[in-house]
Amino acid sequence: MKELEKVKVFLFDLDGTVYLGGNLIGDVKNTLNKIRAKGVKVGFLTNNSSTTKESYFAKLKNLGVFFDGDFFYSSLDCATDYLLDKNREGKIFTLATEKVKEHVKSRGLNVVDDENSANVFLLTFDKELTYEKLVKANRLLGKKDVLYIATHPDSVCPTENGSIPDVGSFIELLSHSSGRRPDVITGKPYGVLAEYIIKKLGVKSDEICMVGDRLYTDIAFGENSGMKTVLVLSGETKEEDLKSSTVSPTLVLPDVNYIQV
Ligand SMILES: [Mg+2]
Structure with missing residues (x-):
């Protein structure tokens, strides 16, 4: 896909994007493997602060979608990093x-x-x-x-x-x-999260693509911070919601498995 040619890191939202409850959305495992095989980094970015990084690692590994070298960050990680830096x-x-x-x-x-x-x-x-x-x-x-x-x-x-x-x-x-x-x-769509992520990944913001199912968090986050964005229709957002939306994704796809790199 031409729009995604320069992307070095894909950041995937979790709920409604990678899985719904305990079920993966289609053949996500294969989709992520194809992305990794092209030398593009896979990352996961969730606002859900009800549990810790370690629990997410276990869940994602168990589902077969998380590998060594992948990136993970949450709104909770950002809150603790922010507090360690500022207070x-x-x-x-x-x-x-x-x-x-x-x-x-x-x-x-x-x-x-x-x-x-x-x-x-x-x-x-x-x-x-x-x-x-x-x-x-x-x-x-x-x-x-x-x-x-x-x-x-x-x-x-x-x-x-x-x-x-x-x-x-x-x-x-x-x-x-x-x-x-x-x-x-400290979560999506706010700038403090983008600052920490860009620093940690060491890439330019337009080399990151945020993939998610929510316009007002995932897509607004990517757009506010100069990233590319892919809205997937496998979660909360329906196609008609785009008509009244002030944010406009780079691409709109039925689900993550339509991403091609
Ligand atoms: Mg979501």
Whole structure:
């Protein structure tokens, strides 16, 4: 495909792009192998911060789509990198699963359970959310000079059994209760994520192609940061959604298996 000739790295979204729930979309394994065989790097980029890099490696390897030399990055990785760079000493109260909380600690960040001693609020896709945690988060956001970081803006996450509330919905809830919105969002479509990825990959932005199923995160992310973009219609977006969209993908394909390099 002429539009993809200069691409050195393909970044694939996961949910709705590589798989739906536990099922791969068509012969993705073969498609990725063909890309690797051409010397083009394969990468995975997810906004889903409900689990850690290690869990994703295990899942992707188990599905047969992740190999040594592939790239992986998530909105959670970006949030922890950002905090290590800009607020290493911060005392972080987080809405996160226990696994993610331990992961953030293992990166050398100071996670506290008492919101009264915190000066950073990190909002991730906490699938173990309780009312008590929401009360603590709300109390913290009522304090002055608290840095508020959210991992991503997605309102819902697709699953085999329909959509479930995601961080974008938590942001709205906390906005109503506290009046605060995030200072920084580290997932697609925001620029801070592109900065880290471009630095890590060591290529120019127009040598990267973002492949995803969502216009307002995946495609907007690629477009905002000067990457090529491929919208796949295997997930959330339907062809008619393009008519009212302000973002315009480089290519629109039925699914990832139509990519040719
Ligand atoms: Mg997706």
